[in-house]
Amino acid sequence: MASTIDIETQDGTVRGTRERGVGRxxxxxxxxxxxxxxxxxxPQPVTPWSGVLDxxxxxNAAMQNKATARIGLRTxxxxxxxxxxxxVTAPLRPATAPRPVMVFIHGGAYIFGTSAMGLYGGxxxxxxxxxxxxxxxxxxxxxxxxxxSRYSTAERPFDSNCGLRDQVxxxxxxxxxxxxxxxxxxxxxxxxxxxxxxxxxxxxxxxAAKDLFHAAIAESSPADWAHGPAAAxxxxxxxxxxxxxxxxxxxxxxxxxxxxxxxxxGAKAIRFAMTDRPGYMPAVPTVDGNYLPTTPIEAMAAGTxxxxxxxxxxxxxxxxxxxxxxxxxxxxxxxxDRIDRYFDGSDPDIKARxxxxxxxxxxxxxxxxxxxxxxxxxxxxxxxxxxxxYAPTYNxxxxxxxxxxxRMGFGxxxxxxxxAVFGVVDTPxxxxxxxxxxxxxxxxxxxxxxxxxxxFARHGRPLPSWPQYTTQTRRTLVFDTPTRVAHDxxxxxxxxxxxxxxxxxxxxxxxxxxxxxEKAI
Numbered sequence: 001m002a003s004t005i006d007i008e009t010q011d012g013t014v015r016g017t018r019e020r021g022v023g024r025x026x027x028x029x030x031x032x033x034x035x036x037x038x039x040x041x042x043p044q045p046v047t048p049w050s051g052v053l054d055x056x057x058x059x060n061a062a063m064q065n066k067a068t069a070r071i072g073l074r075t076x077x078x079x080x081x082x083x084x085x086x087x088v089t090a091p092l093r094p095a096t097a098p099r100p101v102m103v104f105i106h107g108g109a110y111i112f113g114t115s116a117m118g119l120y121g122g123x124x125x126x127x128x129x130x131x132x133x134x135x136x137x138x139x140x141x142x143x144x145x146x147x148x149s150r151y152s153t154a155e156r157p158f159d160s161n162c163g164l165r166d167q168v169x170x171x172x173x174x175x176x177x178x179x180x181x182x183x184x185x186x187x188x189x190x191x192x193x194x195x196x197x198x199x200x201x202x203x204x205x206x207x208a209a210k211d212l213f214h215a216a217i218a219e220s221s222p223a224d225w226a227h228g229p230a231a232a233x234x235x236x237x238x239x240x241x242x243x244x245x246x247x248x249x250x251x252x253x254x255x256x257x258x259x260x261x262x263x264x265x266g267a268k269a270i271r272f273a274m275t276d277r278p279g280y281m282p283a284v285p286t287v288d289g290n291y292l293p294t295t296p297i298e299a300m301a302a303g304t305x306x307x308x309x310x311x312x313x314x315x316x317x318x319x320x321x322x323x324x325x326x327x328x329x330x331x332x333x334x335x336x337d338r339i340d341r342y343f344d345g346s347d348p349d350i351k352a353r354x355x356x357x358x359x360x361x362x363x364x365x366x367x368x369x370x371x372x373x374x375x376x377x378x379x380x381x382x383x384x385x386x387x388x389x390y391a392p393t394y395n396x397x398x399x400x401x402x403x404x405x406x407r408m409g410f411g412x413x414x415x416x417x418x419x420a421v422f423g424v425v426d427t428p429x430x431x432x433x434x435x436x437x438x439x440x441x442x443x444x445x446x447x448x449x450x451x452x453x454x455x456f457a458r459h460g461r462p463l464p465s466w467p468q469y470t471t472q473t474r475r476t477l478v479f480d481t482p483t484r485v486a487h488d489x490x491x492x493x494x495x496x497x498x499x500x501x502x503x504x505x506x507x508x509x510x511x512x513x514x515x516x517x518e519k520a521i
């Protein structure tokens with residue numbers, strides 16, 4: 001059995017395990033359980049404990065469909081509102097100075113996911129980079145991204161942006177406690193993938209997050225995932241209707257309903273919205289004028305976002321992962337019907353210009369590429385253009401795909417860069433993915449990606465081989481075998497998307513929603 005290791009935090013002693021060169025502490029509470037009177041409220045401080053808290057195993061995932069909380073072939077993590085926890089992986093070898101810290105924010109469309117995924121453990125990254133890897137849970141779906149503040153009463157108030165506030169609270173925990181694990185609170189890099197990458201750019205626009213991190217990495221970020229109060233109110237109203245409540249009974253219902261009821265209501269409202277408007281996610285941060293004053297891209301363009309160095313990029317074949325399934329979180333505009341609905345209300349000339357940039361459209365492959373670019377590339381390039389005027393910005397595209405992913409038709413699909421970021425090549429997953437060859441290629445790309453991420457986390461800049469992105473040069477580092485620097489990569493697509501606004505900038509979700517609710521109820 002692995003030996004244990006105790007660390008004294010400001011809230012109490014936590015007991016972790018020594019595992020193959022690293023210490024691991026799992027499910028450390030960073031905020032009070034958001035249950036009872038704290039449901040749908042901003043996170044509150046942990047009540048300090050006496051004695052030693054066992055953090056040798058994971059506890060709960062945030063509320064979500066139980067099927068999405070799978071962390072192994074036969075293992076499903078329990079789901080609960082009581083899930084505001086953080087994990088730490090730290091090298092055990094002696095250090096001559098405090099170690100850089102990388103804080104990972106998991107993806108999952110803001111409606112599913114857990115920091116307990118084996119991929120996110122961070123052992124290989126921590127050992128290679130001699131740094132500390134932290135990951136967190138945060139509230140999801142209606143619990144984290146439903147803005148029910150309009151239903152507040154004097155007896156039962158509700159807060160906006162609970163999931164975003166959770167992420168800030170986790171970063172505050174890092175500032176208070178990471179030194180006890182050997183980390184440097186003055187050198188923290190946040191990184192995330194997909195919705196986690198959207199969270200990264202949103203934190204860059206969140207005043208409360210100022211000085212809590214010093215560099216940021218956004219992998220495949222739907223960087224415009226934020227909406228205004230009107231759209232937030234509409235999503236909240238849909239949840240209330242699905243709960244069978246009224247304006248007058250909403251506060252009592254939200255406070256006292258079974259958590260699974262609230263989860264289901266939020267999931268149905270999300271499904272209806274995404275089916276009606278491909279590419280739209282209603283459970284996103286709310287630009288409330290207070291906690292989140294403006295959208296991330298608007299903040300970057302105005303220079304009011306935190307001016308930290310930023311790595312941001314996409315994968316070559318983002319949307320292939322979503323094109324074969326029909327889950328609510330996967331309703332991207334990847335076929336002609338969804339693409340037509342994506343452009344509903346847009347200038348016909350803009351739509352024609354975008355379609356013309358995809359040779360062979362409406363062939364399935366080109367439609368899938370268009371959907372991936374609409375969701376990930378379009379807002380990523382907007383963020384690059386905006387942030388690069390104020391802070392060092394580095395753009396990448398991840399093109400490498402093991403032969404197995406190529407044969408399956410996925411290519412360098414969404415999330416595949418995490419195989420390199422977290423270094424899975426010598427794990428059972430890595431061996432399975434490279435069973436048909438490509439082990440050497442995956443190892444080479446892993447070394448390249450990790451070298452850049454580690455340099456960025458240590459020094460606030462990648463290696464010299466990666467030039468900054470500016471609107472004059474538009475240089476992109478393409479990770480592949482070989483890795484190369486490209487100038488104005490896919491210029492025709494960039495120009496085609498330049499004036500296109502995403503679905504989150506459109507008010508209202510669906511005039512036909514009430515009819516759908518009646519069918520569902």
